[in-house]
Amino acid sequence: MKILFLLISISILVAGGFLALFIWAVRSGQFDDTKTPSFRMLFESKSEKEQEKKINNDEENHTRG
Amino acid sequence: MNTDTRTSCHHCGTPCDSTTFTRDGHLFCCQGCMTIYDLFRTSGNEEFYEGKAINTELDAYTFLDNYEIARKFINFSSEGVNQVSLSLPAVHCSSCVYVLENLPRVHEGIIRLSLDFGEKTASIYYDPQLISLRQLASLLDSIGYAPGFDLQDRQEEKNKMRTLALQIGIAGFCFGNIMLLSFPSYLGMNAADLDTFGAFFGYLMLLLSLPVMFYSGRDYLVSAMKSIISGHIHIDVPIALGMITLFLRSAWEIVSASGEGYLDSLSGLVFFLLLGRWFQEKAYRHLSFERDYTSYFPLAVLRKAGNGEWVSEAVQDVRVDQVLMIRNNEILPADATLLSAEAMIDYSFVTGEDQLINRTKGDFLYAGGRQIGPSIEVRVNKPCSQSYLTQLWNNPAFSQQNDTYRHLMINQVSRYFTWIILLIAVVAGIYWSWNDSSRMWEVISAVLIVACPCALALATPFTNGNTLRIFGRNHFYLRNADTAETLGSVDFVVLDKTGTLTSTRHAEITYQGEPMSNLEKQLTAAMVKHSTHPVSRKVYEFLQGHDHLSTASFTEHAGKGIEGHCGEHFIRLGSSRWIGRDEHSEGRVILEINGKIKGYFELKNALRPGLQQTLTRLASSFPIIVLSGDSERERDWLSALLPPDTEMHFNMSPFDKLNFINELQASGKKLMMVGDGLNDAGALRQSDAGIAVTEDISQFSPASDGILEGNQLINLPVFLDFSKTSQKIILASFVLSFLYNAVGISLAVGGLLTPVIAAILMPVSSISVVAFTTATGNYLAKKRKL
Known part of the structure; x- marks a missing residue:
């Protein structure tokens, strides 16, 4: 039965990992707008990766500065 | 308003009642849908966008x-x-x-x-x-x-919702895990049976309950403390009392190894309470209820600089004696003197009077008017912040906090509730100190725990939140859930006339005179389509379906009329004085084709369709008062349409309206004001429930407690009736939760409250109250066809 100590500790850790993911998701604004993405996924998109990259870099610089 | 297939968008099916976007005989609700339609017809997207690069600077x-x-x-x-x-x-x-x-x-x-x-x-x-x-x-x-x-x-709003989401998530996580860890005790095992596990589980639960108590439940503790300091006891006080007792007693039991505590009840309680709050707050974040004149006025105006050039200037920086240019459809931001020869000012938003006013050079213009027609130049007399209109916002009604919420039912109830609970706890404590003094603290804390008004606290947000949602489905948007309760307790309904009871959109236009031939209709339609004057728009709608011709020339004379050539015909449409006929025809628009007068168009004020029955119905349950910025001459036709004995006041300035509301309130009455426009802003703000009526919810509406779509005004009695009903639902759920409390407290006083009973009783009472209010609310709404 002593194994329960270990099992419960692990299960709490795993669950805590998911909680951390949830906290990250809320903080990064993934729950701010739950409506638009449902439309967006239906559109065909030609992704413009270079521009995305540029913005992301700028944003990072902005938050750092 | 019912929409049939004729008036729904060809592409997305959204109901639309304007005919702005048509292509190939199909109607579209917006430019976007029309674009998509075009895209489907042309093979590739690229061609479509070509030539669309727009470089204009409006x-x-x-x-x-x-x-x-x-x-x-x-x-x-x-x-x-x-x-x-x-x-x-x-x-x-x-x-x-x-x-x-x-x-x-x-x-x-x-x-x-x-x-x-x-x-x-x-x-x-x-x-x-x-x-x-x-x-x-x-x-x-x-x-x-x-x-x-x-x-x-x-x-800021976004961050608030994010924090709430985090609090709920964390409370839910801890609640689930604590429940799992306390499962052995549900099965009747106690700490001794569990050997070393008992302490392990206990400390783990205690650890998990820390974020629940100090992060998720933080707001309740803080709010209760504030409430005690300010001396106004509200519902958060007994909640916080229950939370603290639960936490301390559980911590004591775990540390002293005398039990496993009630931490599952604590985390469940916080979790459910937060859910209730989420339900209450997740309303219409895209609607703005807090607007003042600054969002109505332009941000910047054109000012004449020293070198005679026009420069853009922020409205706050406009100084006395500066010369400004006001273009067509722009709003005058400050009191000023007219420098141009002539101006047509639409003051409907300020005074409520639905008429264009003609001003000539040297006249004084009040801020808030909208220029219709060619650009005018004005000289500023007073800075923007001191103009006639903005003075309204300096009225105390705008600075004082609306404290009507203190009278909400839940806060009245909880004031007594708190004292009664404390009394019971003390009496039970005294009894047990005589009987079996070792159990005194156990019983006192059990009473405080089980009396925690979780169900009581949930009843109001869930019922009102549900009402809010039902109203929203019917295009009546309330600022927050508490407004739903205020609506249910009004004694008076005060209505604004212009824009609320009547609306220019529903004004009837009639044509009198020689019957028009088909060609003449087409000629007139071709003329009026170039003009943005409200009457022209009306005439254009009147002649719908006759717009086939194009004009050779067109001139608009502000304040007089329009004229132009169409083929070999010469058409003039305007005021009788301008056309040159001196009949007594104020408010009529004379139509002249090739020098011959055909007849005239007349705008007639009319109540919104269906409103007459609504008012009669409303008058049967509330005294109605009508306030109007218009002159007394409106009284006759209005009194014929309104229910008998309706109180009517004319010539009311925005200040008069505000004062009128103030006086009514001074007599201890609660009232609802329904109005539109800036001229009602003060009155809407001052009244217990101010409802702004608007044709388009995305457009400007003054600060208010609720926004109602114009065509839903006919449902006002139903809305009010339902608000009353939901107050009864709240009362019923109060009774229900008091029953739970009575059971719980008798168990606690008798020293019989075990953690298992607490763990069952508390969630069951919360869930059943929530289920009861929501189900009853939805059922009754359905019955009323809401």
Whole structure:
């Protein structure tokens, strides 16, 4: 039965990992707008990766500065 | 209003009642849908967008050239990238998302555009070297999405919701895990049976309950403390009392190894309470209930600089004696003297009087009027902040906090509730100190725990939140859930006339005189379609379906009329004085074709369709009072339409309306004010429940407690009736939760409250109360066809 100590500790850790993911998701604004993405996924998109990259870099610089 | 297939969008099916966007005989609700339709017809997307790159700089956005103003909208800028958030009120269907998010393909200056559909805002990344903010706004406007510029901070609201989501998530996580860990005790095992596990489980639960208590439940503790300090006991006090007792007693039991505590009840309680709060707050974040004159006035105006050039100037910086230019449809931001020869001012928003006013050179113009017609020049007499109109906002009604919420049922109940609970706890404590003094503290804490008014606290937010949702489905948007309760307790209904009971959109236009031939109808339609004057728009609607001809020449004479050639015909349409007939025909528009008078159009004020029955129904349960900015001459026809004995007041200035409300309230009555426009702003703010009526919810409406779509006004009695009903639902659920409390407290007083009973009783009472209010509310709404 002593194994329960270990099992419960692990299960709490795993669950805590998911909680951390949830906290990250809320903080990064993934729950701010739950409506638009449902439309967006239906559109065909030609992704413009270079521009995305540029913005992301700028944003990072902005938050750092 | 029912919409049939004729008036729904060909592409997305959204009901639409304007005929602005048509292609191939199909009707579209917006530019976006029409664009998609075109896209489907042409094979590739690229061709469609070609030739669409728009470089115009619309005059309406000149103010964005002023760096100081533009800077307020730019959230961040770095080399080559600026980011702005604009509100796009025209957004309403999936096509809008498609068209807008593909804008980067239209203009290379736009790097990325992402739309928040629910809030109707777009976050735009653009390259300021390739496109200026003004060009960006013009581009959006020209494709049918005129951007709104308000300086409201949405970020704060967003952060608040994020925090709440985190609090709920963490409380839910801990609640689940604590339940799992306390499962052995549900099966009747106690700490001794569990050997070393008992302490392990106990400390783990204690650890998990810390974030629940001090992060998720923080707001309740803080609010209770504030309430005790200010001396107003409300519902958060007994909740916090219960939480603290639960936590301390559980911690004591675990540390002293005498039991496993009630931490599952504690975390469940916080979790359910937070859910209730979420339900209450998640309303219409894209609607603005807090607007004042600054969001109505333009942000900047054109001012004549020393060298005679026109420069854009922020409204706050306008000084006395400066010369401003006011263009067609712009609003005069300050009291001023007219320098141009003539102006036509529409004051309907300020005075409520629905008439264009003719002013000539040297006349004094009040701020808030809208110029209709060619641009005028004015000299400023008073700075913007001291004008006649803005003085209204200096009235105390706008600075004082609305304290009607203190009278809400739940807070009245909880004041007594708290004292009764404390009394019971003390009496039980005294009894047990005689009987078996070792159990005294156990019983006192058990009473405080089980009396924690969780179900009581949930009843109000869930019932009112549900009412809010039901109203929202019927295009009646309340500011918050508490307003639903205020609505249920009003004694008086005060209605504004112009724009509320009557609306220009529903004014009837009639034609009198020689019957018009088909050709003559077409000629007239061809003329009026060029004019933006409200009467012209009405005549155009009247002649719907006759717009086939094009004009050779067209001139609009402000305040007089329009004239022009169409083929070999010469048409004049205007006031009788201008046409040259001196009949007593005030308010009539004379039609003259080839020098011969055919007849006249007349605008007749009319109540909104269906409103007469509504008012009769309303009058049977509430005294109605009608306030109007119009003159007494309206009394006759109005009194014929309104229920008998309706109190009517005419010539009411915005201040008069505000004072009138004040006097009524001084007699201890609760009243609801229904109005539109800036002229009612003070009265709406002062009244217990101020409802703004608007034709289009995305457009301006004054600060209010609720926004009602114009065509839903006929349902007002149903809404009020339902608010009353939901108050009864709340009362019923109070009774229900008191029953639970009575059972719980008798168990606690008898020293019989075990953790298992607490763990069952508390969630069951909460869930059953929530289920009861929601189900009853929905059932009764359905019965009323809401």
